[in-house]
Amino acid sequence: MSPAAPGQPGSGFALAEDADTADTANAGDTAGTTSRDAATTSTSPTAGGLWRGGRGALLVALLVVAVAVAGVLLGGSGGPGRLLDPADTSLSGGKGLARLLQARGVRVERVTSVAEAGSLAGQAGPAGSTLLVSESFPLGEDDAERLAAAPSDLLVVGVRKHLDLLAPGVAPVREARARSREPRCALPAATRAGSAYSGGVALTPPPGAVGCYPADGAPTLVSHTAGGRTVTVAGDAQFMTNLRLAEDGNAALAMNLAGGRPTLIWLTPPETVPPAGGGTAGFYDLVPEGIKWAVAQVLVAVLLLALWRGRRLGPVVAERLPVVVRAAETVEGRARLYRARRARDRAAAALRAGFTDRVTPRLGLPSGTGPDALVNAIAERTGQAAPHVGAALYGPPPVDEAGLVALAEYMDIVERQVGKS
Template identity: 75%
Template sequence: MSGSTSTSPTARGVWRGGRGILLVALIVILGAVAGVLLSGGSGGGRPLDPADASPSGGKGLAQLLRAHGVRVVRVTSVEEAQAANPGNSTLLLTDTSFLGEEEARLLTAMSADRLVVGAQSHLGILAPGVMPGRSARTRSREPGCALPAATRAGSAYLGGVLFDAPAGAARCYLADGMPSLVGYTDEGRTVTVVGDGQFMTNLRLAEDGNAALAMNLAGARPTLIWLTAPETVPGATGGKGLYDLVPPGVKWAVAQLALAVVLLALWQGRRLGPVVTERLPVVVRAAETVEGRARLYRARRARDRAAAALRAGFVDRITPRLGLPSAAGPDTKVGAIAERTGQAAAYVGAALYGPPPADEAGLIALAAYLDMLERQVRES
């Protein structure tokens, strides 16, 4: 008995030779894609949107305000904000990136207090006299001022952008001597600017005095007009796809890794040579294999497995002789064997699908019965 083998590298050998580099490349690519997917949109929602229930959203604050009798109106344009203003309201600005300078001036002309979150665009128009400065780590801070809304709330999760405040303004939640919350009066309207709005989000609302501070600032008037960015900014040519959201550095990294994988494949992959035939060192006879497996079954007293092997081999050999498909059911096979051999269907069924023999004598009897059935089918 002889076999053949090849002296050229196998696919497994090629894989083992370069699997380290391939594995690293795959991990980097998957990490980059996962980072892009997980980092888009600050927790997967619209930050400080009163209709957003994600960790970065503001739905929790909106619900609290409504429960305390404050009318919360979500608007996405200056026109909607003007129409929703009853004259005794607070205008909450969490995103002004979509507004132009003229639109910002229209907002300041409204007879409403203004609460500005973060260093928004047109801050000099929305909060005259307030200038953004350096940034500080956002953490739990004490008020450190006499502003009633802050002193009643106590410590809050503030920081972020620090501001230069106009003269006479309340300077609260200081970091390095600069306030992260500024409050003052401008032309009869209260203007409040905070450097970070995380204390108003669903994630942070229940910590420290965050809920109290947010409600004191946003719920000071019977109506809160909450201006958020529209779903699609007017004038936009279309929504961005996933590829557009991938940072340029990640694109270059993936391209370089792909080139490295191609070069590695060209280096490691060699043309398979001709097959070399050689004599195997040991010839194992089929009978020895059967006897060896039988000894193992006997040593472990695995009569169930031995019976299953006998039955499976019998069915595989007999089914083609009966003209049955391999997918035929047990009843069909039992009926066909009983008809060909003249044996009772109950005996045939018990031999093929009954319980395993209880002892070695039963196993020998089963083997003899199956051999007799196979001989009768072959001779019929």
């Protein structure tokens, strides 16, 4: 008798895994037969297909243009710009005004410290220069006092901190919306310019001062002479930026105020401003904005390249198997091989391995459980004698086919008892 022939006890233990494999093959064969008349492949268009179709060049061109436009919109002219910096060409910079003043014959001196501004003002002599201080410069109390004592005309734009030290008698009243306003005053620099973009903050002028561009009755530009020099305060500095310079009479007003003397000392914050509280700037604080946007654009380009060149998988394609082997035929064929070679030891090992794999999880034991623990658990669950269970699982292989059949029947009985307990 074959040790694992169909219909014999224990045949379901010896090669159950083979039966499962064959069943899976049958399912695959059925699926292949069902879809035999259908298309053998069905995939979505890939980037390579689009490229070969002649549309790839247009697609890449559109992506490059999109990345470039995004970089221009997000990055602007290399970053947010430096407000009223005579060397900055961004919308918030002041290089446009500096060029106009230089064309008019005014010498523009860009300085980044109060000490340097005071030194140049002393060299220019009394009333020989105009000192421009904007809201972009981080002023301290000592700085304001030193600037107020400089022997130059003083033009203060958009500054609200320490304004009482820079221009004694001038005080902010309230916020004023910046917009185009008429001068409505007798100040020649304003009347010649006409309407201009002004606001920011409304000011209280000192006695004898001239107030222009009023907002609800309070001027937004104040000019007065004190101690032989002219001090002018503007509540908003946007009329001097590259963005607003070409609107209304902004350029004329800015040139009249800043170009009244042969030299303009333009106070600008240093390239790297120390952080508040005396701390040190971090690594990313020292990286220019343009570098950050360039890295972002490179990352976008790499991502687009990966999407273009990357492999794209289509839907699953059913494929017919060349040969279909029934489960019963597989079991019978292997049983004949075992019998022909008298491989009762290998057949018994297969029976025991299959039995152990199925029974161990039912007993609640881990997969690596040792022989003693497994035998004791089976004996406790089924009531079988532990020596009998141990001999069946770990004893010597059967000496004949009858012993192999008896072993299969015994393990079949034990497995049923474990399942029912």
